[in-house]
Amino acid sequence: MDTAPGSLIVIVLLVAALFFGFRWLVRSASKYRGSRIVTCPETRSATIVEVDALHASLTSIVGAPDIRLQDCSRWPMKKQCGQECLTELDVAPDRCLVSGVLMRWYRGKECVFCSICFPEIQWSDHRPAVRSPEGRLLTWNEVSLEQLPQVLETYLPVCWNCYIAQTFRLEHPDLVVFRPWQKDIHGDPDGSSVSRHP
Secondary structure, eight states: TTTTHHHHHHHHHHHHHHHHHHHHHHHHHHHHOSEEEEEEEOSSSEEEEEEOOHHHHHHSSSSSSSOOEETTTTTTTTTTTTTTTTTHHOTTGGGGBHHHHHHHHHHOOBBBTTTBBOOOOOSSSOOOEEEEETTTOOOOGSOOOHHHHHHHOOOOOOHHHHHHHHHHHOGGGGGGEEEEEEETTTTTSOOOOOOOOO
């Protein structure tokens, strides 16, 4: 009879330990999760890598985490590399996150349509977009990680408001009236030669 309450206490403690252990594991793994941009020591160009988050969080239980790559944009051809690029992640892992790279890219830039300077980017809603050299508007969901370095070099920033307005204009041209004289805007309706005069 005395074993029943003791067994119940052991089960409760075991469930609590499992719950808090799993919670800690998820939090620890989220620190290493995500695609990151690093400079490949071999090619000296930007490369997209992904850290093995589960391995890093499990090894951090007993000491310093063992950080290794789970994926790289140069794999499978160069899978046997020495992974020297990991030194960048050890120094500043947060700086290499793709979202951090995009936030730094938008900082100080102006929207190609309205010339408004970008404030702090909120990735949960009202995400900015980009405009290709051909004039096509893209959200970041439409850009693959492999295209990211090229997009950052050749595309132009577009604020969320202009992305919504221009997308609507392209999808429903019969519902849009372009009146540039009201805002002192000079150029074509697509914003290709837009300029504002004070």
